[in-house]
Ligand code: NCD
C-alpha cells in the first residue's frame with residue numbers, strides 16, 4: 326500500500342560510467358529509466374581523449390538509448406599530458422563536451438593514461454579557466470607512501486588548493502567526495518567550486534567492505550571511509566548548500582572481475598539509486614531537499630537549466646524488491662545492496 330508520494334523534477338547523474346559495447350547496452354536502460362542527463366566518464370580502454378572520440382562515443386550511447394526514453398549524454402574528455410587545448414576548446418564550444426576529467430595516473434580504474442606531472446597540463450587548465458569549462462577532478466594522490474584512507478585529504482591540501490589558488494577562475498567539480506575534509510573544503514571556499522556525492526557513500530562506511538569477510542561489491546575508489554565521514558556527507562547532501570549534488574559514480578564491472586584476487590573498484594548503483602536516495606533523505610527528515618540534491622544543484626553548477634519533466638517517488642509499507650544483478654552477455658553485474666530495506670521506488 327502506498328503511504329506517501331513525492332514529486333520532483335527529473336534527476337540527472339553528474340558522474341556516470343557507461344562503458345561501451347554490450348556492457349553499455351546492458352547498463353544504459355538502468356540510467357535512462359529515471360535520469361534525463363548524465364555526465365559520462367571517459368575512462369574507456371583506450372580513453373576518450375579527443376573531440377572526435379567524444380562525438381563517436383556519444384553516437385554509440387545514443388544508439389543504445391531504449392526507444393521511448395529521452396536521454397542526453399553530457400560528454401567529457403579524459404585529460405592527458407598531451408591534450409591539445411585547441412581541440413578541447415572546440416569540443417566544449419561545439420556543445421558535445423561539457424567538462425574534462427582529471428585522473429591522477431594510477432588513482433583508479435583505467436587511469437593509467439592520466440596525469441603524472443600536473444605542470445604539464447597547466448596550458449590546458451588555463452584555457453579551461455578562460456572559456457569557462459569545468460574540470461572534474463578525481464581527488465586522490467597516488468603516492469604509495471600515503472595511506473589509501475588519507476589520499477583525498479592529502480590531494481586537497483597538496484594539489485587541489487594550490488591549483489585553485491593559481492587559477493581561481495577555473496570551474497572545478499570535486500568528484501565523489503568521501504570525507505569531512507572535502508566537505509569542509511567546499512563549505513570554506515569561495516569561487517566556482519562544487520562537489521558530487523555518490524549514492525553509496527551516503528549509505529555505507531568502510532565496515533561494509535571489511536567486517537564479516539571481505540566484500541568486493543562494496544569496494545570502490547575513493548574507498549568508503551569511517552562513519553563520521555559518511556555522516557558529514559549526509560549532512561551536506563541534505564543541507565541547503567547548493568554546491569553539493571548527485572553524481573552516482575555507478576561503475577559496472579562483471580562479477581567475475583569484482584570477485585577476484587585483484588578485484589576491480591566500482592559499485593553499480595544506477596538501478597536503485599533514486600530509491601536509495603529517497604530512503605536516506607526520508608531517514609533524515611529531509612525529503613524536501615531531495616529535489617535540490619538530485620535535480621537542481623547539478624544543473625546550476627554546470628550552468629544548465631533544470632529538467633522540466635517531473636518524476637513521482639512512492640513510499641510503500643513493504644520494501645521494494647530490486648534485482649540482485651543485471652545480465653550482460655558476459656555475465657552478471659551485481660546491483661548495490663544498501664543492506665537496509667528501501668521503502669521507496671520511482672513510479673513507472
Ligand atoms: C570507477 C570505474 O570503475 O571506472 N571506479 C570506482 O571505483 N569509482 C572509476 C572511478 O570513478 O574512480
Ligand code: ZN
Pocket residue numbers: 340342366574576
Ligand atoms: Zn567514477
